[in-house]
Amino acid sequence: MRKAERSLGVVFFPAFDWAISPTHPEREERLLYTQDQLHEEGLFDVEGVREYKPDVAERTDVERTHFCFPDVDAVTTRSHLVSAGGAIRAARLVMEKQAERAFAMVRPPGHHAMKCVRGARGFCNVNMEAIMIDWLREHYGLRRIAIVDTDCHHGDGTQDVFWHDPDVLFISLHQDGRTLFPGTGFPIESGGPAARGRTINIPLPPGTGDEGVLMVIRELVMPLLEDFGPELIINSAGQDNHYTDPITNMNVSAQGYAELNSILNPDIAVLEGGYAIQGALPYVNLGICLAMAGMDYSMVHEPDYRAESLRQDPRITSYVEELCRQMPRVYHNPPESPQSAEHGMRDGDWWVRNKSIFYDTGGFQETQKESALLCDNCRGVLQIESQVGSVRCLGVEVPLDACPACQNRGHAIVEQAQLKSAFRYVQLIDRVNKQYSRFGF
Amino acid sequence: MYLGIDVGGTHTDAVALDISGPGVEVVSACKVKTHPQNLLASVNEALERILKGVDRNKVKRLNLSTTLSTNAIVEGRIEDVGVLVIPGPGMDPTEYMLCRDFHVLDGAMDHRGNETARLDKAQCARAIAACRANGVNTFAAVGKFSVRNPLHENTLRHMLCGSRDDADCHRADFVTLGHHLGGRLNFPRRAATAYFNCAVWRLYNEFADAVEKSLQALGLGHVRVNVLKADGGTMPLAVSRRMPVQSIFSGPAASVMGIIALCEIVHDSVILDIGGTTTDIAVFADGSPLLERAGIAIGSHPTLVRALRVKSIGVGGDSALSMIGDTVRVGPRRLGPSMAEGGRHPTLTDALNYLEYCAVGDVQTSRRGVTEFAEAHTISADKFAEQAVQAAAGTIHEETRALIAEINDQPVYTIHELIEGKRIVPRKLYLMGGPAEALQKPLFSRFQLASEAPEHFAVANAVGAALTRTTTDVELFADTQKHVMFLPGLGHHENIPGSYSLEDAKRDAMNHLLARLADLKLSSDADRAEITHASSFNMVEGMHTTGRNMRVKCQIKPGVERTLG
Structure with a gap:
């Protein structure tokens, strides 16, 4: 009988009836070969490893985290609610102690989705991760959480959601934004005024392999996690650093991904991107599952794996070494960000940033004015004014543990906005009173 | 005339059914003791008893459920097998090393059936020679993803048998190839199933020979013999000789098929078979029994053997009553028989006797036993007996709820199934077994469901065995980019054009299933053929569709030929 050292719950949901479009990378076929591989390996017959069905997230679960304009139904399909529900189920498994570790192998992904x-x-x-974390906090009262995003693309959405949150440490490893979508994720992006040093961006040069990524995890990420002391570690487990991925330029293998998870030892992993669906995903997903369950993954290899052809350029190695030396400063002693x-x-009284966000899948531009109240007693109320075309919308968030003044301020802003009717849609997230409401048609 | 025999652990039940009219008549039925060391003697004894006064020429069919293979495995009376596995990359294959002559060979197939590493024939030859040197001459050859491409397994068969002809195997006694076990993906289960199939092969065939011989001697040489499988179907004896592993754990299936034969089940329902030691719980969806998702486990080895989903819990008529603090408990220990039947410790049956829910054996002894036990634990006898029965009904109810919750929580892979998929909500309760009638009322008050305890339930298992139909299933895998279509269980592959569609795949799968029925001389069951799964995925490279990846499963539904109801 094969036995896992740590029990692992796998929420496997390949959404075999959903695609962005028939030939889009995010299509029905994406997890087909992963399913074949996991079933053929008999992974779910291992004692301690079980497969679970996702929950379906409620509209409230989305509205607790995001400002959705015009509303949740308009910006999501059922597949998104199932995918978010899959992440919630994974969290539930761990919190209810049905499994020590959980992996939500769900699609579609979510780490580019921002607050608004x-x-x-x-x-x-x-x-998905943000919805899961806010769900966890509301239902289990957790506070300090670390997210390590190992997708090849900068997790700009997750960064944006937790930008002002000092209790979430967000670390993203990704291919340098100068060479890849979404073009962000530089060390200077280190968090809002109340959460400076709680966003850590680690851009890696194209061609970085197992050696570089594992060096970053071991020498940079692990000490920061140790210092931060989170109650829960979450891996945003994108798999597009793989050497065969069609839309990126990195050189990480299934072995590298497995070892990464073995070192990082996340409580929960949530699948993000990764589009080498035949040559990479079956092996990477298997490797991650085995590593999370504390089982032997040394025999998991891609059929075309040749260690020598993936050897990392020494110049990359020395660049990564330098990053590991420099980056802890961003966490321990964050530099003032340039005022612009x-x-x-x-x-x-406000800290204001203007953002211009391109929705590449939708093909339109959003302009945002984000204002965070500089409050001495709490994180401060947050408001986002969003405009697409001529449609202006307002989102107001009273954050967790907001002081009474900020709570009142948040409600007052919403009231004012309704009186002035300058906005087509207004949404209020009041995390203190667990009140999530929306106005406008 | 149909005969049904269920050789169980303690009893062998048999019936003879007259089916000449429109319905079914029970002509004779008997229960004889099972001789674990001589199952054939039990079969013969049961046959003699039910055939008294029956015209043997009118007997058309004998369906047999036997514990032979199960017992052989449990008791270790199995022979050594050479297991040759080709795992390729993935999980460590030595974690499920099945036996001494277990050899891991180089070579690999990927999930689409591409050969990604070749077999090393010299290494294969060395492994085979090592097995033979140990006196082993039955072999299981199993490759990962062999159900997508059986090349390596076929090559090994050629080396083992000394022939490419399927009917000829002059160099080995018996060889099981993994892909012949069906198309389901699960390499460790495939290896274990192939191993057990080889391990019981010789013993099983000796038994089959003996059964055929004694049928001749009894003047039943013309009778068709089928063997029960755990999935609620049968297979012809000739088929079972090559797939003896499929005969394991058929006992619970016989009981479940029995209740189908005795009652008209149409809704979601729960079947409780309450025995001496355990209660078996089975669940029906829309009147059809549910199957285990992957297959049944033999000991600690999960296999690919399809089986009805039956949950056994430690509550039965012989379950010991005990007290922990103020709580009365029933089971899971069996300290039977009950005091009413000469036992020394009060059991559930004694409590039922005490409350006059039934009158089994010596009711006075039950009353005395329950009273004495209650007094010793400073509780009134009435209260003790009542709480014991409540506890039994409560445990059965809880376990049934848990089973249904588990079934409803089973993973699904499409949004449609997740959101609109069927959820099982039982509407009726069927009870069978010794204490069934006595527990009808307490169970009703827990479940709040209409319940039925059919007549003849004492030999329901044998009735079920007699009336069970043959089942078979076929799985098809097609890849239009590679222009191949493959039915692993039949070992059949064919080239297909790029335009091959899911409709073509469904038609081909059905045709192969029907052809298989014709081979088994069962063409009349064609109307029970159904497609249980059909999916087609566009395979895309770059921005272009390069082909379709299709999977189709079809089966002959399990069922009974007629019902007594």
């Missing part, structure tokens, strides 16, 4: 959602960007509509409209600047 007007449509789809980077194949993402809503943010783009990076944010003080405007009276």
Whole structure:
């Protein structure tokens, strides 16, 4: 009888009846070969490893996290609610102690979905990890959570959702934004005024392989996690750093991914991108499952794996070494960000940034003005004014543990906005009173 | 005339059914003791008893459910097998090393059936020679993804048998190839199933020979013999000789098929077979029994043997009553028989006797036993007996709810199934077994469902065995980019054009299933053929569709030929 060292719940949901479009990378076929591989390996017959069905997220679960304009139904399909529900189920498995570790192998992905959602960007509509974390906090009162995003693309959505949150440490490893979508994720992006140093971006040069990524995890990420002391570690497990991925330029193998998870030892992993669906995903997903369950993964290899052809360029190695030396400063002693409209600047009591966000999947541009109240007693109320075309919308968030003044302020802003009717849609997220409401048609 | 025999662990039940009219008449039925060391003697004894006064020429069919293979495995009376596995990359194959002569060979197939590493023939020859040197001459050859491409398994068969002809195997006694076990993906289960199939092959065939011989001697040489499988179907004796592993754990299936024969089941329902030691719980969806998702486990080895989903819990008539603090418990220990039947410790049956729900054996002894036990635990006898019965009904109810919750929580892979998929909500309860009638009322108050305890339930298992139909299933896998279509269970592959569609695949799968029925001389069951799964995925490379990847499963539904109801 094969036995797992740590029990692992796998929420496997390949959504075999959903695609963005028939030939889009995010299509029905994406997890087909992964399913074949996991079933052929008999993974779910291993004692301690079980397959679970996802929950279906409620509209409230989305509205707790995102400002959705015009509303949740307009920017999501059932597949997004199932995928978010899959992440919630994974969290539930761990919290209810049905499994020590959980992997939500669900699609579509979510890490490019930002706080304010007007449509789809980077194949993402809503943010699965963020919805899961806010659900966890509301239902289990968790506070300090770390997310390590190992997708090849910068997790700009997750970064945006937790930008002002000092209790979430967001670390993203990705191919350098100068060479890949979404073009962000530089060390200077380190968090809002109340959460400086809680966003850590680690851009890696194209061609980085197992050696470089594992070096970053071992020497940079692990010490930061140790210092931060999270109650839960979450891996945004994108698999597009793989050497065969069609839309990126990295050189990581299934072995590398498995070892990464073995070192990182996340409580929960949530699948993100990864589009080498035949040559990479079956092996990478298997490797991650085995590593999370504490089982031997040394025999998991891609059929075309040749270690020598994936050897990392020494120049990359020395660049990564330098990154590991420099980056802890961003966490321990974050530099003042430059005062500019783009990076944010003080405007009276508010910290204001202007953003222009391109929805590549939807093909439109959103302009945003994000204002966070500089409050001495709490994180401060947050408001986002969003405009696409001529449609202006307003989202107001009273964050967790907001002080009474900020709670009142948040409700007052919403009231004012309704009186002035300058906005087509207004949404209020009041995390203190667990009140999620929307106005406008 | 149909005969049904269910050789169980303690009893062998048999019936003879007259089917000459429109319905079914039970002509004779008997229960004899099972001789574990001589199952043939039990079969013969049961046959003699039910055939008294029956015209043997009118007997058309004998369906036999036997514990032979199960017992052989449990008791270790199995022979050594050479297991040759080709795992390729993935999980460590030595974690499920099945036996001494277990050889891991180089070579690999990927999930689409592309050969990604070749067999090393010299290494294969060395492994085979090592097995033979140990005196082993039955072999299981199993490759990962062999159900997508059986090349390596076929090559090994050629080396083992000394022939490419399927009928000829002059160099080995018996060889099981993994892909012949069906198209389902699960390499460790495939290896274990192939191993057990070889391990019981010789013993099983000796038994089959003996059964055929004694049927001749009894003047039943003309009778068609079928063997029960755990999935609620039968297979012809000739087929079972090559697939003896399929005969394991057929007992619970016989009981479930029995209740189908005795009652008209149409809704979602729960079947409780309450025995001496255990209660078996089975669940029906829209009147059809549910199957295990992957297959049944033999000991700690999961296999691909299809089986009805039956959950056994430790509550039965002989379950010991005990007290922990103020709580009365029933089972899971069996300290039977009950005091009413000469036992020394009060059991559930004694409590039922005490409350006059039934009158089994010596009711006075039950009353005395329950009273004494209750007094010793400073509780009134009435209360003790009542709580014991409540506890039994409560446990059965809880376990049934848990089973249904588990079934409803089974993974699905499409949004449609997840959101609109069927959920099982039982509407009726069927009870069988010794204490069934006595427990009818307490169970009703828990389940709040109409319940029925059919007549003849004492030999329901044998009735079920007699009336069970033959089942068979076929799986098809097609890849239009590679222009191949493959039916692993039949070992059949064919080239297909790029335009091959899911409709073509469904038609081909059905045709092969019907052809197989014709081979088994069962063409009349064609109307029970159904497609249980059909999916087609566009395979895309770059931005272009390069082909379609299709999977189709079809089966002959399990069922009974007629009902007594």
